[in-house]
Amino acid sequence: MSKIENAIHELHRINSMQEGAGRLKEADPLLKFLVTIIYIITVVSFDNTDAAGELAMILYPLCMFIIGELSVGLCIKRIGYIIPFVCLVGIFNPPGSMVTLILKGIFTITAAYILIITTGIEDICAALARLHMPKIIVTLVLLIYRYITVLLEEVNQTVQAYSLRAPGQKGIAFRAWGPLTGQILLRSMDRASAVYESMCLRGCRGTFIYKNTVHMRLKDIALLAAFCSIMVLLRYVHVFEIVGDFII
Numbered sequence: 150m151s152k153i154e155n156a157i158h159e160l161h162r163i164n165s166m167q168e169g170a171g172r173l174k175e176a177d178p179l180l181k182f183l184v185t186i187i188y189i190i191t192v193v194s195f196d197n198t199d200a201a202g203e204l205a206m207i208l209y210p211l212c213m214f215i216i217g218e219l220s221v222g223l224c225i226k227r228i229g230y231i232i233p234f235v236c237l238v239g240i241f242n243p244p245g246s247m248v249t250l251i252l253k254g255i256f257t258i259t260a261a262y263i264l265i266i267t268t269g270i271e272d273i274c275a276a277l278a279r280l281h282m283p284k285i286i287v288t289l290v291l292l293i294y295r296y297i298t299v300l301l302e303e304v305n306q307t308v309q310a311y312s313l314r315a316p317g318q319k320g321i322a323f324r325a326w327g328p329l330t331g332q333i334l335l336r337s338m339d340r341a342s343a344v345y346e347s348m349c350l351r352g353c354r355g356t357f358i359y360k361n362t363v364h365m366r367l368k369d370i371a372l373l374a375a376f377c378s379i380m381v382l383l384r385y386v387h388v389f390e391i392v393g394d395f396i397i
Contacts, residue, residue: 153305159227160298173217178272179279180369184376185264191380192256197246204252205388210259217267224266228258270294296341303336 173181175314188209195203214221235254264273274291278284307329311321321329365373382388 153301157263157298157301159306160301173213173267176267177365177369178268179276179365180373181264181268182273182276182280183373185260186332187377187380188260189257192253192260194384195244195249195253197249198242200248200252200344201389202384202387203249203256205383206256208383210256210263213267217263219266224259224262224333228255228262231258296337299340299344300333300337303333303340307333307336 192203192206196207213219214224232255235258236251238254239250242250268276270291274287276318277287279318308321311329312318313327315322
């Protein structure tokens with residue numbers, strides 16, 4: 150299986166995992182989106198020298214992994230490609246802030262991963278629409294996500310066709326890069342036009358109708374308020390230091 154096929158398989162696997170995310174799947178998408186945004190804001194608000202306070206923010210992803218029955222190993226595998234870049238940014242900072250910057254990067258990426266894997270792009274876009282984001286932005290986010298799969302499929306078919314015409318060649322010749330790129334662009338544009346025509350035939354007028362259009366319940370508002378309180382507590386109280394002093 151080629152790298153492109155692996156990427157397509159991973160996208161389909163993520164979509165299938167969204168159907169079985171434990172109790173997190175049943176939560177309101179808007180609630181999960183707001184919780185993620187609040188968590189990320191709290192994470193990046195720590196001072197660059199406050200590594201102990203930053204480390205306490207690991208409690209949120211750990212709880213989400215347990216409640217959502219998510220695989221920690223699979224998460225590390227998925228975000229493993231980004232972690233080296235985060236570490237590279239942290240290396241060029243003093244030792245005191247290096248650890249904090251690395252933790253900030255890892256925690257924010259993990260929070261975004263948990264949101265995507267437990268919510269789905271349709272529900273995220275529905276949450277954005279409920280926050281009165283511009284419709285054009287919400288539509289673009291959804292279509293770009295869907296277009297990634299279409300583009301990868303066209304790239305895979307083009308590369309396979311090239312490999313069949315040059316069976317003994319390793320990789321793609323430099324002189325063929327331009328024609329192949331143009332062919333991929335034209336093929337993907339044809340697919341996009343066909344998708345757009347199908348959408349118009351089904352009554353699409355530039356916006357989508359989402360299934361999650363209900364307002365937040367009182368229970369959801371209470372959970373959001375409780376989460377905000379916990380974030381404020383973790384932000385201004387060094388929980389690990391208090392626990393360590395109590396144990397000692």
